[in-house]
Amino acid sequence: MKSKIYILEKASRAMNYGIGTYVKQLTNCLLSSKMDFCVIHLYADCLETTIMDKGGYQQISIPTPYSNIAACLQYYSRNVAYLLKTLITEDSDTRIIFHLNFLPDNNLVKYLKHLFKCHIVLTVHYTNWSFSLLGDFDLLKRIVDKxxxxxxxxxxxxVDEIKEYRMMMKRCDLIICVAQHTLKALQELSCIGTSKACVINNGIADCYLKRGKDKKLRQKYHLEDDEQIIIFAGRLDEIKGVPFLIKAFERVLVDYPKSRLIIAGDGDFNECLRGTKKCWSRITFTGRIDKRQLYGLYTIANVGVVCSIHEEFGLVAIEMMMHALPLVVTDTSGLSELVIDGVSGLKSPIRRIKRKRSPDVKVLSEQIIKLLDSKTFALQLGRKARKRFLENYALEVFKKKMMSVYEALLN
Structure with a gap:
């Protein structure tokens, strides 16, 4: 019996970051597996529905609705299902999987189930409450109990959103969580049961770059040979903890006055700049740069830092691990699962300050200094981080798990 997988994605800022990378890696896995699939791009920036050949698969782009009020969005979800019914030919010998990569409203799942004989897979890349509450699950439970x-x-x-998720997830055949903490949270909120949920960590293609071009790259970016480079990559949002990293960097400068902090990403520059008055000349903001440039910077950096207050998974962390970059992460959510403290990186705690979860600036600076103090220790952590990446987060590991999930549903 034949099968076809429809990967649904939604135009959003997140598509430029983690979710976009996930969908790209998933399509690469499906291309190499020879499975028949199609990508459906919702809320697209186009005037009419288009179908394009992308070299090995088709992409259907469906334009964004004219209004973002709740009622309009619900009609949009329903209408997307009916539109797909006209575009997708259902053969009696073809099994269909719709793989959703965003949290839809209940209508989309409801009508896909009503109109198609299909399986629905949902990958939970994030939850809205994690952003609004900065990952404070204890606070979330108190809200739910009120x-x-x-x-x-x-x-x-x-609360209403959680109720909607419960209804929607009950209609799905399988929920994939990208980290263990996500699965645990959804189970505690009674959104999913253990029988139709699993954890499959994100995976990326191994693009390891050796450090043989250190001097050339440093010259290219006008960086001194004796500068200690600390690098952060990601959106400049509150949840990423950049202002706390800048405060920690001020402490690092006391011990290492020639160190430099490179912040690679776009977002609220003004908020970050407000905290740099004491060390303007030692911080470089690159804006958002492409992967090739970013990976090049990883090869000349001494320390990588991921200091998020909450991180559903931690894609940037595994990119740094892939490059054997000595790493400091905050001990929170997805990052806690990625790094073994003192083995494949160092962890810095999250404290509750004035009822708000925040990275511990003092410990964060101490962990960075620890790596700068001992090159031997830092290199050892970097090597073990790369080993952990290859064993757990390389694309082949991800592909094997995803293909097993699809095959189990289809059979």
């Missing part, structure tokens, strides 16, 4: 009359408007939205 009487509705005691809830604020924003808290009501969170």
């Amino acid at each position: 009487k509705r009359s005691k809830l604020t408007q924003s808290e009501k939205q969170i």
Whole structure:
């Protein structure tokens, strides 16, 4: 019996970062597996529905709705299902899987199930409450346990969203979580049961670059040979903890006055710049750069830092591990699962300051200094980080798990 997989993605800022990378790696896996598949791009920036040949698969792009009010979005989800019904030919000998890579409203899953004989797979890349509450699951549980009359408007939205997710996820055949903490949270919120949920960590193609071109790259970017380079990569959002990294870097400068912090990513530059008055000349903001440039910077960096207050998985961390870059991460959510403290990197705690979760600036700076103090120790951590990447987060590992999931559903 034949099969066809439809990968659904949604135009959003996240598509330029982690989710976009995930979908790209998934399509590469499917291309190499010779499975028949199609990518469906929702909320696309186009005037009409288009179908394009992408070399080995087709992409269907469906334009964004004219309004973003709730009722309109619900109609959009329903109409997408009916539109796909006209575009997808259902043969009696073809099994269909819809693989969703965003959290849809209940209508999309409901109508796909109504119109097609299909399996629906949902990968949970993030949850909205994790962003709004900065990953504070204890606070989330307190909100869920409150009487509705005691809830604020924003808290009501969170509670209603969880109810919507429960209904939607019950209709899915399989929920894939990218990290163990996500699975645990969804189970505690009664969104999913153990029978139709699993954890499959993200995986990326091994693009390891050796450090043989250190001097040339340093010359290219006008960096001194004796500068200690600390690098951060990611969006400049509150949840990424960049202002705390800048404060930690000020402490690092006391011991290593010729060190440089490179911040690679786009976002709220003004918020970050406000905290740099004491060390303007030692911080470089690159803006968003392509992977080739970023990976080049990893080869000349001494320390990589991922200091998020919450991270669903931690794609940047595994990219740094892939390059054997000595790494400091905050001990939170997905990052906690990626790094073994003192073995494949160092961890820095999250503290609750004035009821708000924040990276511990003092410990963060101490962990960075520890790696700068001992090149031997740093290189050892880097080598073990790369080994852990190859064993757990390389694309072949991801591909094997995903193909097993698809085959189990189809059989």
